[in-house]
Amino acid sequence: MNPHRPDTAQAANGRWPGSQVNWDAIVVGGRVAGASTALLLARAGLRVLVVDRARRGSDTVSTHALMRGGVLQLRRWGLLDRVAASGAPAVRRATFHYGTDSMAVSLKPYAGVDALYAPRRTVLDAILVDAGEEAGARFRFGPAVTDLARDDTGRVVGAILRDHGGATWTERARLVVGADGRGSVVAGRVDAPTIAAGAHAAAYAYGYWPAADLDGYHWYYGDALSGGAIPTNDGLACVFVGGPPAVLAKAARDRRPAAAHRGLLARLDGGLADLTAAPPQGAVRFFRGMPARLRRPYGPGWALVGDAGCWVDPLSTHGITDALRDAELLAAAVVAGSASEGRDAGIELAGYQAQRDRMALPMQPIVDRLASHEWDFAEARRLLRGLSSVMADEVEAIRDFDPAPSRIA
Template sequence: MTAGYDVVVVGGRVAGAATALHLARRGVRVLVLDRGSAGSDTLSTHALMRAGVLQLHRWGLLDRLVAAGVPPVRSTVFHHVSGDTHISLRPAAGVDALYAPRRTTLDALLVDAAVEAGAEVRHGVRVTGLLRGAGGRVVGVHAEDRAGSAFDVPARITVGADGVRSTVAQQVAAPTDRQGSAAAGVLYTYLADLPAEGYEWFYGHRASAGFIPTEDGLTCAFAATGAPRFRGLPGRGADRFAQLLAEAAPAAAARVAGGQQVEGLRGFGGVPGRLRRAGGPGWALVGDAGYYKDPLSTHGMSDALRDAELLALALTGALDGAVPEAAALAAFQQQRDRLSTSLFEVTEQVAGHTLEEERLRHLLRELSAAMSDEIEALLALDRRPTAVA
């Protein structure tokens, strides 16, 4: 490492790596610190929506994802008790398919692209605290590697991209501007011999499920219910998984039973969504650290890619002196919140698993409309003189 970074990014997964990529492409000296191992897996629904695929296409990275063997998804099926709704993806804005990469693929792809752009990345490093300057301004981080060696990294701006339990957010006591109350508990695994008709979502009584085609001919199968109920379900993980699948759709349960499970079950007990303050003197938050909503939306990675670019644009202006830092961060938060509010509100209602079918269908249509607005906002970035091709 060398001293004197413009930005240190805490967390090197989707949000952090993508933020570093954009900063480095704009000539910013950036260091990424991540506590995990390079190429490691993490809990994730890993389904990209159109906005996420559009971002990779705009950044010149989509071909790498395709070359890695991630299969295209060109349709979505919503399975309701009263009947199914089939939707084919219409090619638009350079996107003719959706993709659901494993995180071992997507995170590594973004890190490699960031390094190629000039960012420095160190894995196996835990951030233990923040450096403070005059008036309490954040001026970098305290860190420790796996050998126990401690060191400091001075930086003009520190970005927390370290997840929903963000150390950076905790250290700066980032205010929560909007707090959700609902959450879903989920179990998921990977199966061979489980063909899926694109993305498939199942909605039953108090339970939902989904099939997400991913790499190596595997399908991610998940089942969920409201978090309070999830915590009280009887039996072990496999019993709970089978029960929730059957409640979501007996047909889904039968298809899973006919597949070959190739990995163990993973679970997440649920955390209510929230929108934290996006930044302050010397610090900013991106990805789940700043804006988290229930993973049932399968929109978290797409949001992270969106906000990474928006934050990088804001920080570049602040670092260049073109815009005061406080104004740049406020503008980023305003745009993030404007694009997030509808998605947040719909997810908040759906995650509780208490809705009747008619209301659920209505909310899913609202979700689709919000995603369309997001696409328009991202395409507008290409008309800005500072946009990255």
């Protein structure tokens, strides 16, 4: 059998990863950004294939914390009840620690949101994938996208896939969406232009500890270090510490990851060190970030969503909310372009970029400065007030989104 032209019956019953379907959209990446985009496109009646090289249900690096805009969108999509039912605790207070000073802020009900959540990615991603499949999107975990297919004009017309056995085939689509993270293959293959970039990148270490009684989000700011304790599923808290890469590298030199992590937390706040005195549930991991980058998110036959198009330092704790926001903006643009007879779909995708940039650009310099870890407490407070204002404006914009992309007949 030719792997480039899989048998139709096998494709229909799922025994072969390829197909002869001409998809409306192929989404590369099946996590928050990709699964959300697929869900919304499928709900509008489009034929959607999602390809992700990772295992179904696998974990990934994440700050977990949903901001109000992200919770609002999950509620609008009818998925917030699933998140709450997963055991992710409702968060109604955030405490900001500046050295020995702290300030607690209670979440006021607004825009239909009275609590925040920070689900594990094994939970949130699965909820979005399940909802996407229920809507009719098809997910394939395991195959990797190695390149993009193009027509004679250079327009992207599909994706070239390879499975673990080395077989390759081409899936064709009107649009290929890169939702494959900050190292996006799709963005690299189309040479997506960078339209804004930051200058600073922090490094982080994180792990999970029992903390069933943790009262909401806790954010810490200290001498060239930052940190947080985020309540998540199974009575655990994700506890992280961040700072300049050289600082974390020095702390980890000749020490086990858990000991290096605890030593950094002790420098930041004694309470955090106490919280992590017991052995972690699983490994402590180190993660090096990269400077903020905002890419042009569309071109002939392709589009970008999530970290592939808009990356900000994890200290923003806004990555998941960004991904949900941009998935809805992109899906609405794609559906509008598909429904407009005789109109260039690129016009709608330009509108997607314009809306995304209005919300993303004001956040970038604030988060870039936070990522530098060169601030004092007074500046950190000012930066966080600015970030809060940007997020409030974003919530207002999300409230004005259409309820859902209209279904195409």
